[in-house]
Amino acid sequence: MSGEIPQSLKYTKEHEWARIEGNRVVVGVTAHAQEALGDVVYVELPKVGATLTAGGQFGVIESTKAVSDLFSPLSGKVVKVNDALTGNPQTINSDPYGAGWICELEPSDSKELAGLMDAAAYGKLLQNS
Amino acid sequence: MARRTPLNEAHRRLGGRMVEFVGWDMPVQYSSVIAEHEAVRTAVGLFDVSHMGEIEFSGPGALETANKLITNDLSKCADGQAVYAGLLNDQGTFVDDVVAYRFSAERILIVVNASNKDKDFAWMQSRAEGVKPVDRSDDFAQIAVQGPKAVGLIQRLTQVDLSKIGTYRFAEGPVAGVQCLISRTGYTGEDGFELYCPPGDAEKLWEALLKEGQQDGVKPCGLGARDSLRTEMKFALYGNDIDDQHTALEAGLGWICKLDKPGGFIGREVLAKQKAEGVKRKLVGFELTGSGIPRHGYPILKDGQRVGEVTSGTLGPSVKKPVGIGYVPTELATEGSTFDVEIRSRPVPAVVVKTPFWKKS
Numbered sequence: 001m002s003g004e005i006p007q008s009l010k011y012t013k014e015h016e017w018a019r020i021e022g023n024r025v026v027v028g029v030t031a032h033a034q035e036a037l038g039d040v041v042y043v044e045l046p047k048v049g050a051t052l053t054a055g056g057q058f059g060v061i062e063s064t065k066a067v068s069d070l071f072s073p074l075s076g077k078v079v080k081v082n083d084a085l086t087g088n089p090q091t092i093n094s095d096p097y098g099a100g101w102i103c104e105l106e107p108s109d110s111k112e113l114a115g116l117m118d119a120a121a122y123g124k125l126l127q128n129s
Numbered sequence: 130m131a132r133r134t135p136l137n138e139a140h141r142r143l144g145g146r147m148v149e150f151v152g153w154d155m156p157v158q159y160s161s162v163i164a165e166h167e168a169v170r171t172a173v174g175l176f177d178v179s180h181m182g183e184i185e186f187s188g189p190g191a192l193e194t195a196n197k198l199i200t201n202d203l204s205k206c207a208d209g210q211a212v213y214a215g216l217l218n219d220q221g222t223f224v225d226d227v228v229a230y231r232f233s234a235e236r237i238l239i240v241v242n243a244s245n246k247d248k249d250f251a252w253m254q255s256r257a258e259g260v261k262p263v264d265r266s267d268d269f270a271q272i273a274v275q276g277p278k279a280v281g282l283i284q285r286l287t288q289v290d291l292s293k294i295g296t297y298r299f300a301e302g303p304v305a306g307v308q309c310l311i312s313r314t315g316y317t318g319e320d321g322f323e324l325y326c327p328p329g330d331a332e333k334l335w336e337a338l339l340k341e342g343q344q345d346g347v348k349p350c351g352l353g354a355r356d357s358l359r360t361e362m363k364f365a366l367y368g369n370d371i372d373d374q375h376t377a378l379e380a381g382l383g384w385i386c387k388l389d390k391p392g393g394f395i396g397r398e399v400l401a402k403q404k405a406e407g408v409k410r411k412l413v414g415f416e417l418t419g420s421g422i423p424r425h426g427y428p429i430l431k432d433g434q435r436v437g438e439v440t441s442g443t444l445g446p447s448v449k450k451p452v453g454i455g456y457v458p459t460e461l462a463t464e465g466s467t468f469d470v471e472i473r474s475r476p477v478p479a480v481v482v483k484t485p486f487w488k489k490s
Contacts, residue, residue: 039163041444042422060473062422064162064443065353
């Protein structure tokens with residue numbers, strides 16, 4: 001099972017998604033990622049104001065069994081985090097592309113967007129994995 | 130290539146997520162670890178534990194031979210009774226933890242962890258005085274049926290009167306037409322049985338339990354739920370909480386070590402000495418009072434100094450708290466003692482609590 005892959009999003013090979021909203025980017029993990037993780041029981045969010053580097057670790061997501069790092073799709077500054085996940089981390093399982101979003105960035109280098117995959121490319125990655 | 134239990138196909142049909150576990154291809158979960166955990170606490174769950182090993186001592190002197198290898202005392206058991214026990218090194222540390230079944234004084238079956246089976250068998254061959262051990266692991270599949278509705282479910286599939294089988298007692302008889310060793314034991318903190326049967330019949334038994342259990346809300350459960358359930362009970366897992374580095378007394382398992390039993394046991398002298406002198410460290414259960422989840426291997430700190438290590442931890446699906454097990458200096462082992470668990474370079478406060486973490490309300 002690979003889960004849903006919305007056309008409107010961009011993807012990383014680490015199974016994060018990015019949604020461009022004007023000059024901001026919302027980041028989360030894909031349906032495939034939450035499926036592979038299993039029940040999410042804990043999320044360590046980045047701090048608002050933190051500076052992230054594309055490909056750099058910016059948070060942690062824990063399931064009942066495993067600890068996984070979150071990697072930022074883009075470089076930029078964190079402007080918002082989804083505090084609701086602290087009390088309800090399982091939202092990542094139930095709605096990974098919606099209420100399970102993780103943080104919002106102000107990207108510092110728009111050229112990095114070209115390095116992300118579109119839905120078709122990400123779908124291929126999942127097929128080949 | 131990982132070994133497969135006779136239920137491997139059944140797991141795949143049920144959508145089990147298969148992982149390699151100590152050389153076996155086993156389901157870690159089917160639907161969700163939390164849902165499977167909850168099924169065992171509130172209804173009934175089925176676990177394939179056919180990977181576990183079975184080593185038999187049979188013939189005159191079987192009881193005496195086996196009793197010298199294990200810490201608990203089979204001579205105090207009735208036929209049809211089982212005991213939880215340790216196999217210890219001369220240093221009093223664990224070779225393994227086991228359940229020993231007394232069929233009679235001339236037939237003892239010792240059930241060992243899959244991860245240790247070959248090591249245990251070699252150790253028994255070298256240390257057994259008298260009867261030679263026989264590795265019977267390939268002759269048994271095992272299905273654990275656990276949860277408040279487990280007994281009712283099995284009772285509908287057997288003529289054997291289960292109400293006559295007390296805790297850590299066992300009987301033999303057909304369940305769903307499959308000849309079983311029916312053992313009132315488990316690793317979840319819930320009532321239930323572990324059913325040992327011939328491998329060729331395992332799938333028939335599994336399917337019958339799943340079908341008959343539908344009305345109970347039965348769920349097949351993977352290794353993930355098995356681990357979270359046993360952690361909430363502070364049941365030790367070999368390789369995590371007990372190993373060849375910590376003694377049985379340090380692990381808080383003095384109650385399974387019968388220091389005065391006739392004939393003694395391997396490792397007894399060290400334990401007797403340690404009992405007289407007191408242990409320097411103890412295995413405790415703790416709750417995190419800060420945010421995070423304790424995991425195996427995380428350091429335990431007191432005033433910034435490393436004083437111990439987490440051996441198991443999870444966010445308990447029933448207790449709904451981050452709970453852990455770990456070794457700490459004896460002075461930090463009393464209920465209410467506080468220390469920190471280092472999680473990703475950050476000290477997170479924790480407090481020693483009563484165990485088991487989970488108690489039925």
